[in-house]
Amino acid sequence: MGRNFFRVFLTLTLLVTLLQASYIQGFSQSDIALSIDAVDDSGYPLTSVALSVSDAQGFPIRGLTKDNFTLVQSGINIPIKSFTPLNQKPLTIALAIDTSRSTAYGTTPSLGSVIQSISEFVDSLASNDQIAVISFSDDVIVRQAPTSDKALVKDALNLLTSQGNASLNDAIVTAVETIKDQPGRRLLIFLTDGPDSGYSKYTFDQAMDDAARQSVIVYPFAWGGANQADLSKLADFTNGKVYSLTGDQPDLKAFQAAFNDVLLNLPELREQYNLQFESTLPADGVEYEFLVRLNYLGQEVEQVGRLTARQGSVTLSLPGLQEGQVVGGKVDFSPQISAPGSVTKLEITLDGQSLATVSTTPFEYLWDSTSVQPGLHKFVLTAQDSVGNADSIEINLSIQPPITINIISPTDQQTVSGSTSISTNVTAMAQISRVEFSVDDALLNTVDAPPYEFSWDLNGVPAGNHKISVSAFDINGYSSQSSINVIVAIQQKSGLIWIVGIVALVAAAVLIPLGLRSRKRMQKLGSSTPAASDDAAPSALTARLVEIDGINPDQSWPLSAENVRLGRKRDENDIQLKGLQASRKHAVISLKQGQYVIFSLNPENPVLINNQAVQQQVLNNGDVIQAGETTLRFEIPTNGA
Numbered sequence: 264m265g266r267n268f269f270r271v272f273l274t275l276t277l278l279v280t281l282l283q284a285s286y287i288q289g290f291s292q293s294d295i296a297l298s299i300d301a302v303d304d305s306g307y308p309l310t311s312v313a314l315s316v317s318d319a320q321g322f323p324i325r326g327l328t329k330d331n332f333t334l335v336q337s338g339i340n341i342p343i344k345s346f347t348p349l350n351q352k353p354l355t356i357a358l359a360i361d362t363s364r365s366t367a368y369g370t371t372p373s374l375g376s377v378i379q380s381i382s383e384f385v386d387s388l389a390s391n392d393q394i395a396v397i398s399f400s401d402d403v404i405v406r407q408a409p410t411s412d413k414a415l416v417k418d419a420l421n422l423l424t425s426q427g428n429a430s431l432n433d434a435i436v437t438a439v440e441t442i443k444d445q446p447g448r449r450l451l452i453f454l455t456d457g458p459d460s461g462y463s464k465y466t467f468d469q470a471m472d473d474a475a476r477q478s479v480i481v482y483p484f485a486w487g488g489a490n491q492a493d494l495s496k497l498a499d500f501t502n503g504k505v506y507s508l509t510g511d512q513p514d515l516k517a518f519q520a521a522f523n524d525v526l527l528n529l530p531e532l533r534e535q536y537n538l539q540f541e542s543t544l545p546a547d548g549v550e551y552e553f554l555v556r557l558n559y560l561g562q563e564v565e566q567v568g569r570l571t572a573r574q575g576s577v578t579l580s581l582p583g584l585q586e587g588q589v590v591g592g593k594v595d596f597s598p599q600i601s602a603p604g605s606v607t608k609l610e611i612t613l614d615g616q617s618l619a620t621v622s623t624t625p626f627e628y629l630w631d632s633t634s635v636q637p638g639l640h641k642f643v644l645t646a647q648d649s650v651g652n653a654d655s656i657e658i659n660l661s662i663q664p665p666i667t668i669n670i671i672s673p674t675d676q677q678t679v680s681g682s683t684s685i686s687t688n689v690t691a692m693a694q695i696s697r698v699e700f701s702v703d704d705a706l707l708n709t710v711d712a713p714p715y716e717f718s719w720d721l722n723g724v725p726a727g728n729h730k731i732s733v734s735a736f737d738i739n740g741y742s743s744q745s746s747i748n749v750i751v752a753i754q755q756k757s758g759l760i761w762i763v764g765i766v767a768l769v770a771a772a773v774l775i776p777l778g779l780r781s782r783k784r785m786q787k788l789g790s791s792t793p794a795a796s797d798d799a800a801p802s803a804l805t806a807r808l809v810e811i812d813g814i815n816p817d818q819s820w821p822l823s824a825e826n827v828r829l830g831r832k833r834d835e836n837d838i839q840l841k842g843l844q845a846s847r848k849h850a851v852i853s854l855k856q857g858q859y860v861i862f863s864l865n866p867e868n869p870v871l872i873n874n875q876a877v878q879q880q881v882l883n884n885g886d887v888i889q890a891g892e893t894t895l896r897f898e899i900p901t902n903g904a
Contacts, residue, residue, distance in 0.1 A: 294319050296478070297557045299568045300352060300446065300535060307573040308542040308604045308650045309344070313535050315352055316557060317448065319478070322502050323534040324559065333556040334540050341540045341553075349535040355393040355409055355445035357438040357479075359453035360420075363400040363429035363460070365487070377454065378420050380518035385413050387526055389533075395441050396420060397453075399434035401427030401462070409445050428460035435470035435481075435497075443477040448532045450480045450503075452525065456487030456511070471497050480532070482525055484518070487511045504528070541604065546574045546650040575603030577654035579646045586658055587639075591692040592665030593739050593833045596628040596644065598656075604648035612643045625843070632662050633741070666691045666735050666743035673731075673749050679721065680752040685731060686716040687745075693737040693833055696820060701732040711823050726753045739839050740815035806859055806899050808852075813841045813893030820895075822859060827852045829890055830864075838895075844868075845891025852882070859897070861888065 301313040314332075316324045329346035358381060385394060393409040396419040407419035434453065442449045451474065459467060474481050474497070481501040483494040486508035498505040506521040544551055549572055556565040578601040584590070600606050609621040611628060613635070619628045626646070640662055645655040669688040673679050685700055698715040700708045702724075708717045715735070732746040808820040808827075820827070820838055829852070830836035831845040840849055846865040853860050859882040863869035869876040871889035882888075888895040 361455035432463035602648035842892030
C-alpha cells in the first residue's frame with residue numbers, strides 16, 4: 264500500500280507541475296499584447312504603422328525602442344527608418360449607469376447633475392473614441408452600442424428612468440461583453456449608489472474576473488450605500504481607480520471633478536508607437552503583407568499587417584538648362600528630382616543613344632560637348648526610384664564649339680609693313696584665361712584680358728609670306744586656334760637699320776674695353792656696386808597658379824584679377840575644380856595690400872594649404888593648394904621666368 268501511495272503521490276506531483284508549467288506558459292504568452300492599430304501607405308514606399316503594446320491588464324508598456332522590433336516583408340528584414348511614441352490611440356468606453364429605484368433618476372435634481380457631467384465628459388473625448396451606454400436596474404439594457412457619434416450617446420442618456428433594483432454584477436458582465444471585441448484599449452465607467460440587489464446571475468467575483476480576463480479597465484463612481492471595499496478591489500484588480508463621492512446625492516461639481524480626473528488618466532492609455540519603414544516591393548497597386556515582431560523581456564509576439572504598394576509620381580526638372588539653349592564645352596546636367604522612394608538612377612540619352620547612367624547622389628553629370636558635331640541635339644533624362652516609379656523629360660540643346668576665334672585684322676594674304684595691329688574677336692562659352700599670338704609658330708605675345716590684340720613690329724622681319732596664329736584658352740581647359748597668312752613687304756628703312764647696327768657694333772667694341780678698365784680701377788679703390796636684394800618683393804601681377812593635377816594638368820592660371828574664384832561649377836568660377844568633393848563655390852583668392860590671400864567659402868569643406876585645412880591664409884611662393892581633386896601650386900616667378 265505504501266508503494267502504491269508513493270506512486271499516486273508522484274503522479275499527482277507530476278500533474279501539478281505540468282499544470283503549473285502550462286499555466287505559467289499560458290500566462291507568459293498573454294502577458295504582452297501587440298496590436299497594429301493603423302497602417303498609412305499613402306506615401307508608399309514610405310509606410311507608417313501605429314502600434315500598441317500593452318501588458319496583461321491592458322496598460323501600455325512604455326520605453327520601447329526600435330531595437331525591440333523587427334520588421335519582415337517577403338522573408339526579408341526591412342530597416343526601420345523611424346520609431347516614435349504617439350499619444351493618439353482611440354479608446355472604447357462603456358458607461359454603465361445605475362437606474363435602480365434608490366437613485367431616483369428622473370425624479371430628483373441629481374439626474375440633471377449626472378446627465379450633465381456625463382455629457383461634458385463625452386464632449387471631451389476624441390472624435391474617434393467609441394462610447395457605449397448601459398443602464399441597469401432589474402434588467403441590464405444596452406441603450407447604445409459602441410459608437411463615435413456623440414449625439415447618439417447623449418440621446419441614450421436623456422432617455423434614462425429609474426425603477427427596480429440594481430443588478431450590478433450582471434451590469435459589469437454585460438458591459439464587458441459589449442466592448443470586449445472593440446479595437447484599442449477598453450474602459451468601463453459605472454455609477455452606482457448601492458450594492459448588487461442579490462438578483463444578479465453572476466457573482467461579484469465572476470464579474471471582476473471577467474473584466475480582468477478581457478483587459479477592461481474599470482473606474483467605479485460610488486456614493487450612498489455602495490460597497491466601497493468591493494469597488495476598490497475591482498478597480499485595483501483591473502488597474503482602474505475608484506471615485507468615492509460623498510453624500511447620498513452628490514452635486515454636479517463632485518461628478519465633474521471625478522470625470523475630469525478620469526480625463527487626466529486617458530493620455531497614458533492612448534499611448535502608441537509609430538514605426539516607419541520603406542518597402543522594397545514594386546509599386547504595382549497590389550496589397551502585400553508585412554510582419555511586425557516584438558521582443559521584450561525574453562518574450563516574443565508578432566502581428567501581421569497589410570499595405571498597398573501604391574504607385575507614385577516622380578518629378579524631374581532641369582533648372583540650369585532651357586529648351587533650345589546654346590551650350591558648348593562642359594555641359595552640367597544637374598536635375599532636381601522628387602520621388603516617393605529613394606532615387607536609384609538617372610539615365611541620359613543623346614539623340615536616342617545612351618549617354619550616361621548615374622547611380623549615386625547627387626545624380627549630376629558633366630558632359631563634354633566636343634564629342635558631337637555642332638548643331639541641335641536631343642537629350643532625354645529619366646529618373647527612377649527604388650520601387651519603380653519613374654519620370655522623363657526631353658530637352659533640345661544647340662551645341663556650339665567652346666571657343667570661336669575670328670582674326671579681324673590683318674586679313675588673309677594682306678600685305679603688311681611697319682607696325683601692324685593684330686586684332687581678334689574671341690567668342691567663348693566659358694571665361695577666357697589667355698590668348699596667345701604667334702608668328703610662324705613662334706610665340707610673340709600673350710594677352711589675358713580683352714581686347715585681344717597687340718602691335719606687331721615688322722622691323723627686322725624678313726620680307727615674304729608669314730603665318731599669324733591666334734590661340735585662345737578657357738578656364739575649362741578648352742582651346743581653339745585660327746591662322747591667316749600675310750605678306751611682309753620689304754622695309755624701306757632696312758639700309759639705315761644696317762648702318763645703325765654697324766655703328767652699334769663699333770661703339771660696343773670701343774666702350775666695352777673702357778668699361779672693363781673702369782671696373783678694375785673701381786675694384787682697386789675698394790668700391791663696389793650694390794647687388795640687387797633677393798628680398799625685393801616680386802610684382803603681384805606676375806603671380807600665377809600652376810595646375811599639378813585636375814581637369815587641366817600643367818595649365819598656368821595667371822592671378823591677374825583682384826578676385827579669382829575656384830569651384831566645381833564651371834560657369835560660376837574662374838578656375839574649375841575637379842570632382843564631386845569640390846564645392847560649387849569652393850574658394851577665392853584676393854589681392855590684399857600686395858599679398859595674395861586665399862579664403863575658403865565653405866567652412867565644412869575648406870581648402871588645404873600644404874596639407875593643412877585653412878579658412879584664410881596669405882599665400883607664399885611654392886605653396887601647394889588642394890581643393891576637391893585639383894592640386895595647384897602658387898608661384899611668383901622671378902625675373903625672366
